[in-house]
Amino acid sequence: MRILLSAIYPYAFLLLYLIIPFDNYIRALPNILMAILVVAFPFIVKKEDFKKLKSLPIAIFLILFAYLLIDSFSSGRLLEDFNIIKKIMIAAGLAILYIPVADAKKINGAIIFSSLAAILFSVYNFVLITDATGGFALGDSPQVIESLLIDRLYLGLLCTFSILISFQGIQKKYHPNNNYYLANILINALFIILIASKIAVVSLFILLLIKQFYGQRKIWKILIAAFAITAVVGLFFVIRNEQSIQSSQKENLKNPPAFIENSMTYELRAVVWNCAQTIINEDGFTLTGIGFDATKDELVACYKTQISDIEKSEKFVSKRYNTHNQFLDFYLSAGFIALFIFLAFVVVSFITNRKQFFPTAMLAILLMYCMVENLFHRQIGAYYVGFILIVLITSAKPAENNSLK
Known part of the structure; x- marks a missing residue:
């Protein structure tokens, strides 16, 4: 058996x-x-397998889960908050469940094939929708938004993982697999551009910048770093101008479809973050937070009073938009203690893995996506955070993760 x-x-x-x-x-x-x-x-599982969990970042993440559980239980809001805490448990659980497996490369391969399958599915849907509507448009177009297999943000995250894994797999000396890795990088990068996943594009430029600090220092690396910094700054100003562009689009479209409105991510986050800041100012410093469900209730109350456009206000209230920032969510929902533990996990992970590009790049991706999304409010987000935890485990014990049991 x-x-x-x-x-x-x-x-x-x-x-x-x-x-x-x-x-x-x-x-x-x-x-x-x-x-x-x-x-x-x-x-x-064997006794020696648990040695893989002897990692300070993993221990801190487990402490975060334990604290959230105790905080919610002691505050009498465990039932309301368990849906979010459960997803943090999934991420931690995947890291623990991984330890009997001894082949990180095959898990990386699963991510690559998963990304390609999602791209093929989305392209197929795009062709069908384009044929049905008789129109062709990319970027924020209705065809693209409707054809994607999953939300654009998470599809961009998956493609970014796939690009990073492929880049890491390329060998300096000639190897037949190098051609496949390069092709995968090209396909995923092109797809990210076609679907206009801005956070994924920014992430790739940040990773390009980080890579320049690894390996031999050469003049062309300085040029690449300068290009990456310039590109990120340029993208920042493009995103800042997106709100005015979207406003003009709204004037031209009296009744935009729901999927077009949902694609206006900058405006959505600007409103949500403003309400989160209002709640922080009104409630003052909190050590243990008000709960994940109560945070949404306060945000909804803010949407009702702060958004003057009735139609927009009703949409925000009905959707019950969360903070769209994992750091804000931890602070409002579980207080300064939860935010401190999560930040400690990120900082300690960076310090522990600073000499290795792959785990450092994964942590950079986590940090960037946590700034624009509550990853633990979606099960797919929990799965991918679990993958990052697995990368931290395998990077700490590479010799024990090179063969399939």
Whole structure:
């Protein structure tokens, strides 16, 4: 029995990360795979496997989960907040469930194939929608927004993972796999540009800048770093001007479709962050927070009073938009203690892995996406944070993660 479970377990783990983007279409399968992993784990894990968890960043992340659980329970809001805490548990759980697996490369391969499958699915949908509507447009167009397999932000995150993994896999000496990695980088980068995922584009330029600090210092690296900094600054000003562009689009379209309105991410975040700042100013310093559900209630109350446009106000209230910033969410919902622990996890992780590009780049991606999204409010976000935790584990113990059990 143990031999059979040991044979199935790694492939169940790989299949889980392969099908994550298709969660809306095969919702039951990820839960089934998670159940298989949880049930099989006690039978196949060995005592020496737990040595992989001897990592300070992982310990801090587990402390964050424990604190959120205790804070919610002691405040009498565990039932209301458990939906969010559960997703943090999923991220931590995936890191723990990984330890019997000893092949990080195959998990990386699952991410690459998952990204390609999501791209193919989205392109196929785009062709069908374009044929049905008779129009062709890219970027923020209705065709693109409707054709994507998952939200643009998370699809951009997946493509960024795929590009980074492929770049890391390229060998300096000639190897046949180099051609496949280069092709994958080109496909994913082109797709990110076509769907206009701004946070993914910014992330790639930041990663390009970070890479210049690794390896030999050469003059061309300085030029690349200067180009990356210039590009990021330029993109920042483009995003800043997006609000005025979207306002003119609204004037030209009296009744824009819902998916066009949902694509206006800059304006959405500007309103949400303003309300979050208002709540912080009114409530003052908080050590333990008001709860994840109560934070949404206060944001909704702010939308009702701060948004003058009735139609827009009703939309924000009905959607119950969260803070769209993981740091703000932790502070408002679980207080300064939760924010401090999460920041400690990020800082300690950077310090621990500063000599390795791959985990440092993954942490940079986590940091950038946490600035514009509440990753723990979506199950797909929890899965991908779990993947980052796995990268931290495998980077700390590379010799123990190079063969499949």
